[in-house]
Amino acid sequence: MTDNGRLLSTALAIVVVGYGFYWFRGYGPGDIGSAEITESEILDHIRYLSDDERAGRYPGTRESKDVISYLIKQFKSFGISPGGKNNSYVQTFSVLDGIELGSNNHLMIGNDSLGIDADFIPLWFSGNGDLSTSAVFAGYGFDIKEDSLVWNDYGGIDVDGKWVMVMRHSPARDNPHSLYASHAELHKKMVVARDRGAAGILYISQVEDSTLIPLRYHAGYSKAGMPAIHLSNKQADELLNSVGRSRKAIQTKMDRTLSPLTFDMPNTIISASVELKSVYIRAANVLGKITSRNHKFRDKYIVVGAHFDHLGYGGPGTGSRKPDTTAIHSGADDNASGTAGILELAHKLQLNRKLLKRSVLFVGFDAEEKGVLGAKHFVENPTVELSNIVTMINMDMIGRITDSIATVGGVGTSPLFPILLDSLSEKSPITLKQDPAGYGPSDHSAFYIKDIPVLFFFSGFHSDYHTPDDDWKHIDAWGAKQILDIAFNVITHISRAAERPVFTIAGPKEPSGRRRGKLKVTLGIIPSYGSLDVGLKVDGISNPHGPAAKAGIQRGDIIKTMGGKTVMDIYEFMDRLAEFKKGQTITVIIDRGGTEKELSVSF
Ligand SMILES: [Zn+2]
Secondary structure (H helix, E strand, O other): HHHHHHHHHHHHHHHHHHHHHHHHHHOOOOOOOOOEEEEEEEEHHHHHOOOOHEEEEEEOHHHHHHHHEEEEEEHHHHOOOOHHHHHHHEEEEHHHHEEEOOOOEEEEEOOOOEEEEEOOEEEOOOOOOOOOEEEEEEEOOOOEEOEEEEEEEEOOOOOOOOEEEEEOOOHHHHHHHHOOOOOHHHHHHHHHHHHHOOOEEEOOOOOOOOOOOOOOOOOOOOOOOOOOOEEEEHHHHHHHOOOOOOHHHHHHHHHHHHHOOEEEEEEEEEEEEOOOOEEEEEEEEEEEEEOOOOOOOOOOOEEEEEOOOOOOHHHHHHOOOOOOOOOOOOOOHHHHHHHHHHHHHHHHHOOOOHHHEEEEEEEEEEOOOOOOOOOOHHHHOOOOOHEEEEEEEEEEEOOEOOEEEEEOOOOOOOOOOHHHHHHOOOOOOEEEEOOOOOOOOOOOOHHOOOOEEEEEEEOOOOOOOOOOOOOOOOHHHHHHHHHHHHHHHHHHHHHHHHOOOOOOOOOOOOOOOOOOOOOOOOOOEOOOOOOOOEEEEEEOOOOOOOHHHHHOOOOEEEEEEEEHHHHHHHHHHHHHOOOOOOOEEEEEEEEOOEEEEEEEEEE
């Protein structure tokens, strides 16, 4: 406690002294070239941003607002102008961040009234509303038609307008590579039941499970359009016993025979009301700009960005690698280091403003850890014309260099970059490994998708990544300075170049490997991961000769159905896609600007 207190006051003293110094240099006589980026300035920013007082910079929190104020204050002290609309330093946006129970959650089985959170719980994708009808037990809820596995739990039953009750998991619950795995997901079972006309779904546990599925927000899911509820073991057992069945016997038989086991329960009315509420938070990008005095080039911009948000206190669903530990995730390397980088570059570039022909826009991105949301929001609502952004330079984790080797990604996105980086890193004491890929797990991807050349500075992963141990004490400020010195030269060079960098495609415009193993076909689109629209929003065309492009699907379209089946979110989209084979032609209904269109897609 005492130690922490002393540390904090030392840090504050440094910051306060620092302000005076910046002010002097920012407004002093034209001492161009004297504004060297120093290790101590880098470390001061990182220590402030990763201090416990900042509580892990979770979007929308008071601590995050303090960080936003800090960035603005720094920009102002350097003489950096507002880079947002209406002369503002911020660009705010809403982020769907959670779900919670509303006041209207009830379940009655026959005449028994059940207790929320004890006897039942809605699933995170449950629709809101009421349903009162009887149930049909549909085994594991499978409808599998694979070459080596056929299992249809809906063969001899009519579930139209009724509850479907299914058992969770599969006969191979512990094997994530089993043929059942993708069919055993809770959400997939709901989609199958809904396709069959069910009006609600009740899940019961296998004998190995003891607790209710915690109500937790999972990004990317739309509402199911019908109630989806998990029943406690006690309630499931009582219900099944009342019709002469037992959960254990059902499971044992299905797992032994590997075939459907279904039965109707027409005499028990199950009445439910579900009300889940979405929780939104207010996030904000921070923008500052240096406008060049060159009249010919000043409306062209280099965007220099880094995300300033991190995981807060961690916990399940935040991206923490220790999700069971609730502790401040300081995020010193990820990404106080890159944020410090923006500030230092802004300061030095402002003092060397005469060197600039094209202008520079600095962006501190928020909500990167939630899926690059700040950068996505920016490219959809740009504060300068996207076509005027000549290059985006991203810094994410530049503070933990090892063996004097750092990486620069995106060098394949313009033919200029390999040559430029070779020559500019030649004199540097560090080695800069070049990676051509335009897509990577950070903010620059949002720009790459929009055909903007990108560069991504990165000092490498480490064992403290996304844990509470990513602390400023492990920061190598010397390494960060070397990276920033190179970045400074890259920015001034691109700013002054006779021609803007030409964009070239460098690899896929989507994450690799995401649930793709089971797909036999692709559409050749970039699906939107952050969209709140019902359906699958197309962020772009990844393959100009792919099935989607040939069928006339365009960026901005929202896919509503495929092969006659609804698509409500990216998970349903992946499920539908998994059912198609090469050579097949299907009908796809899309929504384009409010009008539905029917297209024919051939795989
Ligand atoms: Zn991160």
